[in-house]
Amino acid sequence: MSAAIPPGFEHAELDWDENGQPQSRRYGDVYFSRGSGMAETTHVFLQPNRLAERFAALQAGERLVIGETGFGTGLSFLCAWALFERTAPANSALHFVSVEKHPLTRDDLGRALTLWPELQLQARQLLDQYVAVNPGFQQFRFGQVTLTLLVGDAFDQLKELDAQVDAWFLDGFAPPKNPDMWQPELFEQVARLSAPGATLATFSSAGSVRRALKEAGFEIKRIPGFGQKWENLQGHLAASPKTLESPWFARPSPQPTQRKAMIIGAGLAGCASAASLAARGWQVTLLERHDDVAREGSGNPQGVLYLKLSAHGTALSQLVASGFGYTRRLLQNLQQGQDWDACGVLQLAFDNKESARQAALSDAFPPSLLRAVQREEAEQLAGVALDHGGLFYPDAGWAHPPALCRWLIMHPAIELLRHQHPVELRRAGEQWQALIGDELLAEAPVVILAGAADAARFSQSAWLPLKRIRGQITALTVTERSSELRTVLCAKGYVAPPREGQHTLGASFNFAETDPAPSAAEHHSNLEMLAEISADLHQRLEADTVDIDQLHGRVAFRCTSPDYLPIIGALADPARFAEAYAVLAKDARQVPDTPCPWLDGLYVNTAHGSRGLITAPLSGELLAAWLNDEPLPVPRAIAEACHPNRFLLRKLIRRID
Numbered sequence: 001m002s003a004a005i006p007p008g009f010e011h012a013e014l015d016w017d018e019n020g021q022p023q024s025r026r027y028g029d030v031y032f033s034r035g036s037g038m039a040e041t042t043h044v045f046l047q048p049n050r051l052a053e054r055f056a057a058l059q060a061g062e063r064l065v066i067g068e069t070g071f072g073t074g075l076s077f078l079c080a081w082a083l084f085e086r087t088a089p090a091n092s093a094l095h096f097v098s099v100e101k102h103p104l105t106r107d108d109l110g111r112a113l114t115l116w117p118e119l120q121l122q123a124r125q126l127l128d129q130y131v132a133v134n135p136g137f138q139q140f141r142f143g144q145v146t147l148t149l150l151v152g153d154a155f156d157q158l159k160e161l162d163a164q165v166d167a168w169f170l171d172g173f174a175p176p177k178n179p180d181m182w183q184p185e186l187f188e189q190v191a192r193l194s195a196p197g198a199t200l201a202t203f204s205s206a207g208s209v210r211r212a213l214k215e216a217g218f219e220i221k222r223i224p225g226f227g228q229k230w231e232n233l234q235g236h237l238a239a240s241p242k243t244l245e246s247p248w249f250a251r252p253s254p255q256p257t258q259r260k261a262m263i264i265g266a267g268l269a270g271c272a273s274a275a276s277l278a279a280r281g282w283q284v285t286l287l288e289r290h291d292d293v294a295r296e297g298s299g300n301p302q303g304v305l306y307l308k309l310s311a312h313g314t315a316l317s318q319l320v321a322s323g324f325g326y327t328r329r330l331l332q333n334l335q336q337g338q339d340w341d342a343c344g345v346l347q348l349a350f351d352n353k354e355s356a357r358q359a360a361l362s363d364a365f366p367p368s369l370l371r372a373v374q375r376e377e378a379e380q381l382a383g384v385a386l387d388h389g390g391l392f393y394p395d396a397g398w399a400h401p402p403a404l405c406r407w408l409i410m411h412p413a414i415e416l417l418r419h420q421h422p423v424e425l426r427r428a429g430e431q432w433q434a435l436i437g438d439e440l441l442a443e444a445p446v447v448i449l450a451g452a453a454d455a456a457r458f459s460q461s462a463w464l465p466l467k468r469i470r471g472q473i474t475a476l477t478v479t480e481r482s483s484e485l486r487t488v489l490c491a492k493g494y495v496a497p498p499r500e501g502q503h504t505l506g507a508s509f510n511f512a513e514t515d516p517a518p519s520a521a522e523h524h525s526n527l528e529m530l531a532e533i534s535a536d537l538h539q540r541l542e543a544d545t546v547d548i549d550q551l552h553g554r555v556a557f558r559c560t561s562p563d564y565l566p567i568i569g570a571l572a573d574p575a576r577f578a579e580a581y582a583v584l585a586k587d588a589r590q591v592p593d594t595p596c597p598w599l600d601g602l603y604v605n606t607a608h609g610s611r612g613l614i615t616a617p618l619s620g621e622l623l624a625a626w627l628n629d630e631p632l633p634v635p636r637a638i639a640e641a642c643h644p645n646r647f648l649l650r651k652l653i654r655r656i657d
Contacts, residue, residue: 070172163631170202265451272620385536473506
């Protein structure tokens with residue numbers, strides 16, 4: 001799998017003219033017309049794609065997908081958003097997908113957007129969420145408007161996109177200044193991602209651009225240009241779109257006609273799935289066996305935004321990088337200091353192996369996400385003495401997962417049913433029924449199993465390879481001196497700054513133990529871990545004198561998969577899957593033209609392990625995208641790497657019993 005982080009990633013470097021308009025220092029070109037950026041956007045992109053007419057024609061539950069090849073200052077996105085709000089009917093949706101190799105910093109974006117008072121309502125919302133924008137796929141939600149920003153090289157990002165685009169804005173700096181944005185290979189990706197009859201518009205009228213678009217399958221014509229420019233181009237897809245997906249990772253079809261879902265399990269994965277579906281007009285019933293949400297793995301008082309990354313662009317690393325940004329944007333809806341805090345996270349380089357790993361990471365990721373710090377700076381950041389430097393993640397911190405879960409399910413379309421623990425799922429016509437004996441608890445055409453390892457307790461999902469790992473946290477009462485801890489410290493465990501008078505310390509990692517009660521032995525292990533993280537903080541907390549038998553703690557069971565990736569997607573019938581794709585056991589390169597034998601309407605969202613605070617919220621968006629036939633919020637390869645069918649596929653190819 002290729003690395004998601006482009007080499008030499010940098011934010012845009014801008015020069016500003018006497019009118020406050022930005023120009024790219026790297027490309028020596030303007031982002032928009034010096035005369036009127038909004039008028040140019042309307043003339044070049046909105047009108048040739050007939051967006052006002054198409055927005056007005058949308059029905060309830062329908063969406064229009066726009067693709068763009070240069071986000072720049074976000075002007076075209078904001079203009080399309082404002083037009084959508086003026087012309088589209090209620091309960092329709094706009095999904096805007098844009099790629100940008102050198103995104104503006106937040107300060108530069110804010111300065112640029114002051115140029116358009118007419119767009120300030122939309123601009124303020126964009127700026128409010130414009131945090132943790134790092135390389136890879138970044139998902140933003142603004143009510144009925146979704147922005148998927150692909151940060152990186154246009155060709156590299158588009159070839160990883162799974163979408164059906166209805167209208168294209170081919171933007172970017174002029175071909176002579178930025179030829180990579182106008183290559184035939186990129187236009188082939190534009191055609192691949194286009195819905196039947198998709199339209200496009202661009203300011204460029206260069207002959208090379210026109211010929212390459214025709215070769216890719218578009219009918220192109222010249223139209224009058226804007227301002228002093230003579231011509232622009234307008235077109236539509238004339239050829240049939242190309243599909244490249246494997247049937248076992250294809251989206252189940254047809255989609256359910258009744259937009260109603262039942263979700264079993266009200267931890268982070270379940271609440272996030274409910275929120276993402278409700279935001280798209282679904283009615284959701286959330287079944288929880290306890291008296292409230294987040295009573296198990298999502299119930300700790302402080303969870304850490306812990307980015308366990310790889311310098312090699314692994315699937316998990318790409319998922320974590322995208323999920324981190326999405327979670328950070330969600331957390332801004334909560335009360336900072338009480339429910340979350342962007343205090344930063346220090347990952348300490350506690351041995352030579354960890355030091356080497358961190359050195360590779362600091363070369364692979366931009367300093368806006370992480371940077372190496374020596375011991376002296378680490379101590380200044382943390383407020384306590386340390387034995388090591390490490391990596392500092394300035395946008396990271398801690399969160400109170402139950403608060404996030406409660407916020408996620410505040411939508412009026414979500415109904416929480418407490419003390420409901422179904423033991424059987426039964427298909428009745430087009431409905432799934434959740435039952436205890438003969439008692440029907442709820443029914444819906446779509447079911448999402450989100451109860452961690454309990455997702456495998458039903459006959460249809462019993463084959464899922466889930467593991468439970470016991471973890472125990474220890475709560476330590478804050479002292480006057482320990483209150484000076486300013487960042488989360490991570491090594492083999494973590495300790496967080498105080499919340500409600502207590503530090504959270506943990507968590508143990510126990511495969512063998514299944515007892516749900518806190519143990520003195522694991523409290524003792526956690527205290528030893530604290531001493532390894534910071535002997536100074538250990539002393540400040542007077543940890544040598546605490547009575548271990550009087551310590552408060554909490555036990556929860558992480559749920560993981562064999563490859564440590566979450567399991568997100570539709571479930572198939574294992575026996576019929578093996579029969580349909582038996583040829584793969586002889587030749588794994590075959591792609592049989594056989595539809596996957598789905599268990600219609602049955603989905604799973606689980607196995608987030610110790611990274612659920614980062615991966616679970618985005619997983620709700622991924623499931624909603626599968627169910628609503630939307631652009632995926634992660635690269636196609638990442639969605640496939642997280643798909644349940646990966647295990648059925650491996651079993652066939654490797655002949656695993």
